[in-house]
Every structure is written in structure tokens, then in C-alpha cells.
Amino acid sequence: MTRIGLEIHCQLTKLESKLFCSCKAEYRNLEPNTNICPVCVGLPGSLPMLNKKAVEKAAMISLALGCKIPEQIGFFRKNYFYPDLPKNFQITQYNAYGPTSIGSDGKIEIEGKQIRIRRIQLEEDPGRLVYEGKSMLTLVDYNRAGTPLVEIVTEPDFETPKQVRVFLNVLADLVENIGVGDPYLEGAMRVDGNISEGDGNRVEIKNVGSFRDIEKALHFEITRQQSLVERGIEVAAETRHWDEARRITVSSRSKEEEQDYRYLPESDIPIVNIKSQTVNKIKDQMPESIVAKRERYITKYGIPAQVADVLSSDRFYSDLFDKSHNEKNAKEVSNIITTDLMGFADTREKKLELKISPQHISDLADAITTNKITRNSGKLALQEMVKTGKSLADVISSLDLGHVSDVGSIEKIIDEVFKEEEKAVAEARQNPATINYLVGKVMRKTKGKADPTTTLEILRKKLSS
Ligand SMILES: [Zn+2]
Known part of the structure; x- marks a missing residue:
């Protein structure tokens, strides 16, 4: 039997500042090493200050995944040496004794299967290494060092790579829905998978950036391990990485054990007490869940389950739906969004370029339901509206889309x-x-x-x- 567990690193991209200093959390598209300060590059004498909002956002993820929030959380130093880690330790959380990480013992159901969440921890992202191909140089950019990250650790409850992919999509939608991150940004959600066959050793595949690739990497790894077992060769416990170009996993080093990291309490950051009132306040601030939203769309507006699935799982489009429809045209608005609009704008970039107002969508739905315009013409009108931002009336007259019914x-x-x-x-x-x-x-x-x-x-x- 195949057993797969995941560790997912999810950036809290909606925060203004880094986890322990006031540098910007948004590090993308900046000149290298311009978004740094003594704290995030770990200069001697600098003191970290915990970002309270980051704790709240991590607690939101914990709650959304059904985790328990402890009364006290604490931080640890995870020691290892790597050029992207300026302090030679990463500030993270660890469940050893006393104060623990921000969440534990959660679960989430996908396709009728329960996936247990072991732990959720708040930690800092390291910097980034940039490989200059021609010159054989490796450069380091610390702009990302110290940006807030949540690590989600599952139990080894997955049996197939497909289950993993479905889970990751659900998780990404959930993170986007509660407004803590933008998982579809490059590098915003990175996955490690550990995988074992039967009683064999565990192999870890590190740092895969896309959901499609983790699925492929796991497939490859299952085949590799099964063929070793068939030939009577023991699978080595090791860390491997996914070689995108060759589509194989490659051994990178023998696996570290937890004791190799010499976890030490981070004494520069005091223990944080989390009162139950605070947890309740965070619960109140959380937006409607995807499941509740889906239910509302079906029961209140009679939207078919499949359409409600698609609509509720996308925060951008469900927000647009909620702002666009009225009591009468909800079903037509859901049609326009899920069949036409999602077709034009199927990537994050295209979504952001849409020049559409909720009023435009509502007008269009009314025009279709009252037969002022055919569904076909409606599609053309929508295409023009999202490109130009013009009103429906303007688009109908400029494209001559008026209905012929005489x-x-x-x-x-x-x-x-x-x-x-x-x-x-x-x-x-x-x-x-x-x-x-x-x-x-x-x-x-x-x-x-x-x-x-x-x-x-x-x-x-x-x-x-
Ligand atoms: Zn800083």
C-alpha cells in the first residue's frame, strides 16, 4: 500500500509586512536585496518583533482546517546552514513541550476521504538563490527572507497522487477564500511530499512548485519504489528533488532527522497567550466558508450543484456573483459567470484585467432573461464589455447586437x-x-x-x- 503525507508551505501574501520586522511582505519584482533590514538578515544585536496580524491569519487557516488553537504558542530556532538563510537558523514553531504551534489535529474531507492535519505552524521564509547559468555564479537575494509562511503538515493519509492534487486544489481555494494568501502566485504554495510503499522507508520529495508537478513526481516515485521492492532492493530513506526537465526524481541527500536541526526555543520572542475571546473574534472575522456558500447558492437561488461548486470555490468569481445578482436574475448571472466569463479569463492575470462591474453583469442577465438579447449575442456583448468597460447599452448599439424577434x-x-x-x-x-x-x-x-x-x-x- 502506498502512503503519502504532505508538507505545504503557504505564503501569507495578504500581509503588509514580514513576520518579525517592518520590511514589506511583498518581495516580488523588487531590485535584489533592497527589501531588507538588520532583523531579516540576522545582523548581531537585532531583535525580532512578532507580526500580530500574521498570527491571526495563521489562526484563520487553522480554524478553516478544523484544527485546535492552543492557549499558548511559542517559537523555535531550527538550525541549519544554507546560503539563503542569513541567520543560520530559521524561526519556526515546534511541538516539543510547553507552548506549541498555531494549530493541530485538524481534518478536511476530500471526495469522501478524510485527510488528517497533524500540525500548522507559522514560520519565516528564507531568501532566494538565483543561478546565473552562463557564469556558473549563484547569487543570493534576501528580499524574501523573513516573509511569513504557514506550514501545513498532513498525516500520511493519501493513497494516490490524484488525491493529493484534489486536496491541494481544495486547500488553495480555501486559503484564497479566507483572504490570507494568493496561492496562484508563483512560489506562493510549495509542496514537499513524503512517500512510502508498505513498510518501506520514507522518501521525501522536496519543494515542488506546481500541483501538476507534485502529482507527476509522486507517480514517478511510486513506480520507482515498487520496482525496487519487486527486485528485492531496499528503498533508501532519503530526500529527492523533482527534475522538471527530465521528469524524474533525483537523490539529493540523505534525509535529515529532526535531531539534526537542534531545535532551540527562540528566546527573543516571548510566548504568546491566545485567549478564547481572541479566537472567537477571529472566527467572527472569517468570511463565509466555501461549503456554506455552495449550500446558499443551491438552496436560495436554485443554482445546479455543479455550477454552485465551480462558483463557490473561486473567491473572485463568487464575490462578483454576490455583488451582481438580484433576486430574479441570480441563476442567469451564475450562468454568465461560470460558462462565459470563466472561459475568457481562466488565469489570474486575465481575471485582474477584466474591466467588468457587477452592474454590467446584472444588466446583461436581465437582457437575456427578458429576451432583449439572445444568449449568443450576450456572449459577444460580455466579451466587449470586459475588454472596454463599456455599458451594455453602448455595446449593443456599437456591435449592433439588438435582438431580431419581429x-x-x-x-x-x-x-x-x-x-x-x-x-x-x-x-x-x-x-x-x-x-x-x-x-x-x-x-x-x-x-x-x-x-x-x-x-x-x-x-x-x-x-x-
Ligand atoms: Zn526586515
């Missing part, structure tokens, strides 16, 4: 189609099921503007006469 004009077009499509007309007289072909021709001639119901009625009348 019988006279549709009859004229049908007459044209009848002349051009004699064979299809004869066939439709024999076999009414082929009528859709003719409907399609009318739609093409009117660029999708003809009212489908009227078109069908007139077509049927003409065919039977």
Missing part, C-alpha cells in the same frame, strides 16, 4: 435559407429532427441575433405547409 424580418431570412438549402428543407420535411440545421443557418445569417423560439415556430409552420 416575425417579418425572420420570415424574410427563412425564405432566403429555403432557397439556398433545398435539399435540407426536403429532408426536414421528412425528418423533423434535422430542423436544427436550418435553425443554425438562420442564426448564421443574423449573426446569432434571431430569437430562437420565434425562428423555430416559423420554420415549423413553413415546413408543414
Whole structure:
């Protein structure tokens, strides 16, 4: 049996400042080593100050994953030597004795399977190494050093790489929904997977940046371990990394044990007491959960379960939905967002570029439900609105998308189609099921503007006469 456990590093990208100093938490797109201070590069004599908001956000993740929040949390020094770690230790949390990490003993259900969360800890991210290919130089950028990170450790409850991927998607949506991070930013969610076959040794795959790659890496690793076992060779306990280019895992070093890190209490940061009132206050501040949102969409608006799934799991689009709809057009608004809008803007960058206001979406839904515009034209109108930010009325007139529903004009077009499509007309007289072909021709001639119901009625009348 395959057993997989995960350690997920999730950046708290919505914070203003780093975990222990007032440098900016946002380190991306800055000149190297410009977002640093004595604290985050660990100069002698500098003293860290814990960012209270980071503790609150980490507590939110803990609560969302059903973890217990302890009455006291504390910080530890995890000692190791690596050029991206300026202090030669990382300030993190550790459950040894006394004050513990910000969360433990949680669970989350995915596809009917329960995944237990062992521990959630708040810690600092190290800096970044930049490899200069040609010159063989390795440079170091400390802008990221000290930015707040939450590590989520699961029990080895996964049996397949696919379960892992589903879980990671659910987790990413959850982190985005509670407004603590932006998991779809590059490097904002990194995964270590540990994996073992039967009673064999555990192998850890370190620091995989994309969910697709962790799934592939785990697949590779299962095959590798199973083939070793079949040949009677013991799987070595080790750390491996995922070589993206070659699509294999490669041995990087023998695995460290916990004692290798020489955990020491971080005496520069006092123990933090967390009162139950504080936990209750944080609970009150948490936004509606994805599960509750989904339920509301189904029961209150009659939105089909599949559509409600897609809509509720995306914070950006569910916010847009909640701001756009009224009592009458909710279902149509959900259609527009999940079928059309999500199709145009399927990446984070494209989402941010959308020039759409909730009013525009609501207007469009009203126009479609009252037959002022066909669904096809609606799609074109939406495309234009998100590109230009223009109102629906402006877009309809500039693109000439007005609805054709008067019988006279549709009859004229049908007459044209009848002349051009004699064979299809004869066939439709024999076999009414082929009528859709003719409907399609009318739609093409009117660029999708003809009212489908009227078109069908007139077509049927003409065919039977
Ligand atoms: Zn700093």
C-alpha cells in the first residue's frame, strides 16, 4: 500500500509586512536585496518583533482546517546552514513541550476521504538563490527572507497522487477564500511530499512548485519504489528533488532527522497567550466558508450543484456573483459567470484585467432573461464589455447586437435559407429532427441575433405547409 503525507508551505501574501520586522511582505519584482533590514538578515544585536496580524491569519487557516488553537504558542530556532538563510537558523514553531504551534489535529474531507492535519505552524521564509547559468555564479537575494509562511503538515493519509492534487486544489481555494494568501502566485504554495510503499522507508520529495508537478513526481516515485521492492532492493530513506526537465526524481541527500536541526526555543520572542475571546473574534472575522456558500447558492437561488461548486470555490468569481445578482436574475448571472466569463479569463492575470462591474453583469442577465438579447449575442456583448468597460447599452448599439424577434424580418431570412438549402428543407420535411440545421443557418445569417423560439415556430409552420 502506498502512503503519502504532505508538507505545504503557504505564503501569507495578504500581509503588509514580514513576520518579525517592518520590511514589506511583498518581495516580488523588487531590485535584489533592497527589501531588507538588520532583523531579516540576522545582523548581531537585532531583535525580532512578532507580526500580530500574521498570527491571526495563521489562526484563520487553522480554524478553516478544523484544527485546535492552543492557549499558548511559542517559537523555535531550527538550525541549519544554507546560503539563503542569513541567520543560520530559521524561526519556526515546534511541538516539543510547553507552548506549541498555531494549530493541530485538524481534518478536511476530500471526495469522501478524510485527510488528517497533524500540525500548522507559522514560520519565516528564507531568501532566494538565483543561478546565473552562463557564469556558473549563484547569487543570493534576501528580499524574501523573513516573509511569513504557514506550514501545513498532513498525516500520511493519501493513497494516490490524484488525491493529493484534489486536496491541494481544495486547500488553495480555501486559503484564497479566507483572504490570507494568493496561492496562484508563483512560489506562493510549495509542496514537499513524503512517500512510502508498505513498510518501506520514507522518501521525501522536496519543494515542488506546481500541483501538476507534485502529482507527476509522486507517480514517478511510486513506480520507482515498487520496482525496487519487486527486485528485492531496499528503498533508501532519503530526500529527492523533482527534475522538471527530465521528469524524474533525483537523490539529493540523505534525509535529515529532526535531531539534526537542534531545535532551540527562540528566546527573543516571548510566548504568546491566545485567549478564547481572541479566537472567537477571529472566527467572527472569517468570511463565509466555501461549503456554506455552495449550500446558499443551491438552496436560495436554485443554482445546479455543479455550477454552485465551480462558483463557490473561486473567491473572485463568487464575490462578483454576490455583488451582481438580484433576486430574479441570480441563476442567469451564475450562468454568465461560470460558462462565459470563466472561459475568457481562466488565469489570474486575465481575471485582474477584466474591466467588468457587477452592474454590467446584472444588466446583461436581465437582457437575456427578458429576451432583449439572445444568449449568443450576450456572449459577444460580455466579451466587449470586459475588454472596454463599456455599458451594455453602448455595446449593443456599437456591435449592433439588438435582438431580431419581429416575425417579418425572420420570415424574410427563412425564405432566403429555403432557397439556398433545398435539399435540407426536403429532408426536414421528412425528418423533423434535422430542423436544427436550418435553425443554425438562420442564426448564421443574423449573426446569432434571431430569437430562437420565434425562428423555430416559423420554420415549423413553413415546413408543414
Ligand atoms: Zn526586515
